[in-house]
Amino acid sequence: MPPFKDDQIIIIAPGSETTVAQLGLPESFTPARVRVRSRMFPAEKEGEYEPYKIRRKQDKPAATNGEPQDSAQEEKKPDEGEDDEIVWEEDRVSEEGAVWPIQEGRIVDWPCFFALITHVYNTLNPPFHTAILLVTQPAWTPREHEKLTQFFFEKFKTPAFGLIDAALATSWAYGQHTATIVDVGKDKADVTAVSAFIPHTQGRVIALAGCGGEAFTQALQLKLKSKGFNRDMCEQLKRSPICEILPAGVPLPGSGEAPEQDPITNPAAAASTGAVASGPAAAASIGNVPRGPGVDTEVGEDAGIDENEGVLDVASIVAGGKMNEYLAKKEKEKQDKVNAKKKGAPVPEANKPIRLPNSRREKATFLYEDHALLDNLKNMNLNTQDMADAKSALDEGPSRKAQENGENGESNPATEAKGVGSIRREIEVGTERFMAGSDGTLEKLADAVHRTISAVDEVKERSELWDNLIICGNGSKLRG
Template sequence: MPPFKDEQIIIIAPGSETTLAQLGLPESFTPARLRVRSRMFPAEKEGEWEPYKVRRRQDKPAEAHNGAADGDAKSVADGEDEIVYEEDRVSEEGAVWPIQEGRIVNWPCFFALVTHVYNSLNPPFHTPILLIAQPVWTPKEHERLTQFFFEKFKTPAFGLVDAALATGWAYGVHTSTIVDVGKDKVDVTAISEFIPHIQGRVTSLVGCGGEALTQGLLARLKPRAWNRDMCEQLKKSPLCEILPPDVPIPGTKEAEHEFISNPAAAASTGATASGPAAAAAIGIVPRGPGIDTEVGDDATAEENEGVLDVASIVAGGKMNEYLEKKEKEKLEKAAAKKGGAQAAAAAAAKPVRLPNSKREKVTFLYEDHALLDSLKSMNLGSEMQAEMEARLDEGPQRKPEGADGEPMSTVDANGNAVAGNAPSGPIRRELEVGTERFMAASGGILERIADAVHRTISSVDEVNKRSELWDSLIVCGNGSKVRGFKEALLAAIQAKYLISPSSATIFTSEIPSNISTPTGTGANTPQPQLGPHGGPPSQVNPLLYAATTAQTQHLMPHGGNPLMPGMSHNVHSSHGQTPTSIKFVKPPEYFPEWKEVGFDEAAFLGAQVAAKVIFVVDQGQSKGYMTRPDYNDQGPTGIHDYAL
């Protein structure tokens, strides 16, 4: 009988940006049910932490309309403001992030974060915990984590699993190269027969994660008054794309001279050619018309050179002037749409269904959190707050309109807020961006990751495993979610390290040493015991043999060479230094819930598989976790004998 049940197991995956957790293993593994931002806020009492921003708001007491009410009001507040505390679940002002570049830099804050995650799950008492460990964590940190979990939560069992190893389990492969792209770093791990190779492992490669892509956008859009938050949201949108090397950037000379081989496909879908490759290049952006679609909107005649800082305008007390200007622009825009024949002609000339990679300018909706924070800090009433948010929001269906097309107010005649009219979520604004959205990874990020992959695989002592490592690349991590990132990374690796199997070097590399070699005169070194091709006439050509067996190593028997018995001590080890094939591992197809969201968080899926095996299936025989009696006998240092 297994010591634990599926519904009792807790899995926690701490990350620099997001922490994943789940209580219980479903019959079909699903993505993490709990997602928490990996930050905490200092509380008023020193040494304590809050999971959300706590705002202090002063509300004036309601004015009384009769004598009795006046007496009650004086007894409560005596004319003073009433202090109200409220949680702001959106703002991150003053947040502390305990994990940076995969390392735990603030232990009290990290322990508070884990405690918040544990309490959010609300588990029963008898719950084992499996923690996904980052590759950069040291053995001393493993011991500190073990001590905290056993003494804080009184867990009956605790286990650690390496993030790269968990990713390999998720894909169901025993040998692979894991490239984990996080927020501020990249980890590259070579796994051979379920064993991570510590020697040559690249951990916490800075300047190559998702934040580097954001900074790449910011470096090009900062002259237009863009900030980091704008670039971060642009990076997460389908409009930001990393183009393959053979796809030109729109507006360049290469894009203008691009040959259209299928005019029918270009007219209907925007693709310059037919076939699956051209169809895939169209992208996943929804069809238009509208914002954030393949069609989008045309750029206006007057192009904005920068982004207006609305938050500063609101904080500076110029809100009314800004709102009047926006109303005037809306009226002008409505009048322009009623241009009749001119508007129809412009609509007819509008490009149809252009893919994102062929559009120079696009418009996307930016959620202005800074503007929302400025409104909240002004201590406006509920009605005024809803009214300001509705008037400032520029997203679709931002304000209900009356029969005459005029915007309706979010408050009724009595001054009460009308339910359903106030916008949900942050204030949205329209931003226009050009070809800068294709240049997020133009600072050599992909080349540095490719170098790290080459160093990691070249450090594996088993040379015959290197070709399999090249053919089993897995790119995961939320930093790799940018559209086209994985394909561009594979293209960068292939362009730098891949050699063609038909290259002439395949016939001369890694040939056994006792084969005759050419001399300066053109003759071979005399070896009487061998034939004209390096062996007896009845034997095969060793050059051809070395070339063919490089691609069929898995079919060769171990030990001696059946075709060349005189050379049984020379075992061909394939071309480990120069890969002839580099490709991705095919994602698993038996997790339908994961197929919908993608396998960027495959480490959590692998942790579910590991938890099912070590806690339930083998009934505790593998000792892949540390029990409470083991901890009492060995202490925190004993975790090294149980960690995976």
């Protein structure tokens, strides 16, 4: 590829779960301008795709008073014909019926993949014919590289096109000419030894199945299925700050086992748990009694309500016609909290909760975006004000807490009724949140790293490959 300025290059990096793109590259770690889900939806015309699911919002109304629909339509006034037409709307949340063209790093649906790339390119909307750099997956073959090159030149008339291996792009970004790249994706992981900016093909682990972010989600679901957690809840729990993998030798809170090494004095544990200092003095100031979430904790406030074991299925309550009863209960709880705040009664010093790191709490809460509950409310055809009131009563996010604290947290009813935003609920989780890697995923990755580095012929480079270990990919965002 001939040299181009930084603002004249489009960088596209497709992945199994997420595709990122950037127009220009001012700096190696600049956040991508475009970040989309790597899926498309079949369009009305066969062979074409849409970036979002298209739903039919309203059908033509049926004829009334026993009249045939055709004769009833003839009596309609001309200005009323517009209301009888079918209205279509984009559902930017739902993934029902989605087609994922990349699975485990391999392209399995080429027409859908080309439609995805076209959508990303149009979203960037370059002002002129721009050079394109495509970050490729290790599983793509040379024949597929040729097919991609032909598509980009014919479709976008690009003046220049280049492909770069994902592992090589990572080493360039970090400025390390020799490193071991562990790329953890959705359903797989790639382990590559890069020496002098040259990826080693011998011993390279490509698309190791069952070692991606989905494996962590499934491990959580296996532990929490008995408590009513579905996959969406486990996925959001995995992405929350309270889910982490504890360092070796650190027991689960409440297990009664003595840690092999104090997590507060361990720098790795201090970085992951958010401890403010290290050493015995800091440990003593934190306290040793595990407590649940309180007013001064990092993960939320204690609602003061005894919940039954498991997750309360609010969506089923609303769908079952008991919404008014549930909303009245939530409104009463909200009012009681506001009244308690207004009284201004000081909390006794002895009863104030002790601030504990996440790794020492037996239970913690996270905010869950309940999309099913929001869909049920939409299906009830509430008017604008009722929709806003229902969302305000059910939402337990920051806006709800601002209202309880007497702050200006009013919402816009028109905006809420359109479905913008989501309904967030606080869900309590026990020590299961530390077991995302309990199914042997980490052991598989460690074995793959060992085999990759051991396959490098230059023995003197192996120590440097162990020292420069770079873990990247969306699946590697799990804390700890």
